[in-house]
Amino acid sequence: MTQVLFPDTLDQAVALLADHPEARPIAGGATLVAMRNAGLVDSSHLISLDRIAGLRGIERLADGRLRVGAMTRHADTAGSDLLTGSLMVVRKAAGMIANKVVRNMGTMGGSVANADPAADYLPALACADAVLSFLGPEGARDVPILDYVQDWYETALEPGEILTAITLPAPEAAASTYRKIARVSGDYATASCAMALTADGQGLRVAIGACGPGPIRDRDAEAALHGHLHDAGAVAEFAAALVALADPVDDVRGSAEYRLALIPRLITLVLAELNPVMEAA
Ligand SMILES: Cc1cc2nc3c(=O)[nH]c(=O)nc-3n(C[C@H](O)[C@H](O)[C@H](O)COP(=O)(O)OP(=O)(O)OC[C@H]3O[C@@H](n4cnc5c(N)ncnc54)[C@H](O)[C@@H]3O)c2cc1C
Structure with missing residues (x-):
């Protein structure tokens, strides 16, 4: 049986985790409870962060x-x-x-x-x-x-x-947005793209999701693209740099090949979404 403990302070929570090395923190339980029900997690103690x-x-x-x-x-x-x-x-x-x-x-x-x-x-x-x-x-x-x-x-x-x-960081007056491609609304991403214009409106920060173990960003490619956002060739080169860093898998949401193909498409789509803001700036 699993015992849920309810510390009142962070120090208590850290101490409880030290006392019960197999224990896990539990936040909303949105994922942890499902994992437990599926037998993927078997902790004798859960340390609730709720209080x-x-x-x-x-x-x-x-x-x-x-x-x-x-x-x-x-x-x-x-x-x-x-x-x-x-x-x-x-x-x-x-x-x-x-x-x-x-x-x-x-x-x-x-x-x-x-x-x-x-x-x-x-x-x-x-x-x-x-x-x-x-x-x-x-x-x-x-x-x-x-x-x-x-x-x-x-x-x-x-x-x-x-x-x-x-x-x-303190929010800048620069547009940003997020888009994901998913099989159905509400599903995890097959691939996703987070994009923000730099404060001067001339450059981008871009991170790609679901195409490797973690988010993919390339600061050098972002620097090279700076000032060339309206140059389709430069944008294509930028997208190719992110594709080169990607390491996607085949899974129920899509093949690795499909995911790689989505990266340039997503970048173009999301950039077009931010474009009116760029024009107005
Ligand atoms: C049906 C369903 C659909 C979902 N779809 C999406 C989706 O489309 N996109 C998406 O991004 N997510 C999705 N999720 C995941 C959802 O965003 C969960 O909120 C998220 O996985 C974490 O849940 P939680 O905060 O309740 O953490 P929990 O389930 O309580 O914990 C999750 C894990 O994090 C650890 N943990 C929790 N908090 C801390 C902490 N503060 N410090 C250290 N460790 C901690 C736990 O020990 C556990 O291992 C989906 C989940 C479900 C159930």
């Missing part, structure tokens, strides 16, 4: 950055007025996760910790240059999102650590 103050909600820090508590539900992220401009990409991704039931259960921390390669937040957070904050027995540490996923379902989050918050 810990300060883990829920989005706040603006004194320097303008935004701190998203790990227990912030997708529905709240999807409805947050703080996520504007260059951070709209995160809000849009939240609104495209599954369905209302899952968006009311699932949390940003749980989704990031679970690190499903097809999940919507990872590319959106990579595009936004998010920083993840962990707390564990050795103390607190921050990890940039692009250093987070290390292999398929392997991340920088160590056993015994809790993801406490996701910090986003």
Whole structure:
């Protein structure tokens, strides 16, 4: 039988994880309960993060950055007025996760910790240059999102650590958006694209999802594209650079070949979506 423990503080939660090395944190249970029911997880203890103050909600820090508590539900992220401009990409991704039931259960921390390669937040957070904050027995540490996923379902989050918050740079007045190709509405992505214009409107930050173990970004290719957003050849070269970094698999959502073909298509589509904003700037 599994025992669920309800610590009131993060320090208590970390101590409980240390006392029960096989235990796992539980956020909304959206994924963990399904995994448990399928026999994929067999922990004698689950450490609920539900009662810990300060883990829920989005706040603006004194320097303008935004701190998203790990227990912030997708529905709240999807409805947050703080996520504007260059951070709209995160809000849009939240609104495209599954369905209302899952968006009311699932949390940003749980989704990031679970690190499903097809999940919507990872590319959106990579595009936004998010920083993840962990707390564990050795103390607190921050990890940039692009250093987070290390292999398929392997991340920088160590056993015994809790993801406490996701910090986003101060929003810039630059358009951003998120798009996913999925078999049906609400499904995980077959491939996805998170895109933001740079503050000067001349460049892009782009992260591709579901085409490898983690989100794919190429800062060198982004620098080369800067100032050439209206040059179809330069955009095609940029897309080819991301295709070269991709490492997709064949699965029920699509073949690896199909996913590779989707990357340039998605980049063109999403760029066209941002184009009117570029023209107006
Ligand atoms: C039917 C269905 C459809 C879905 N469709 C999509 C989709 O289209 N796109 C998408 O992106 N996602 C989708 N999801 C996943 C959904 O976004 C979940 O919210 C997400 O996987 C995490 O759920 P949770 O926050 O409840 O975490 P839980 O299920 O509670 O936990 C998930 C994992 O993360 C660990 N964990 C949780 N919180 C923390 C923390 N703060 N620190 C350390 N470890 C932690 C747990 O130990 C567990 O291993 C879907 C889920 C379901 C059930």
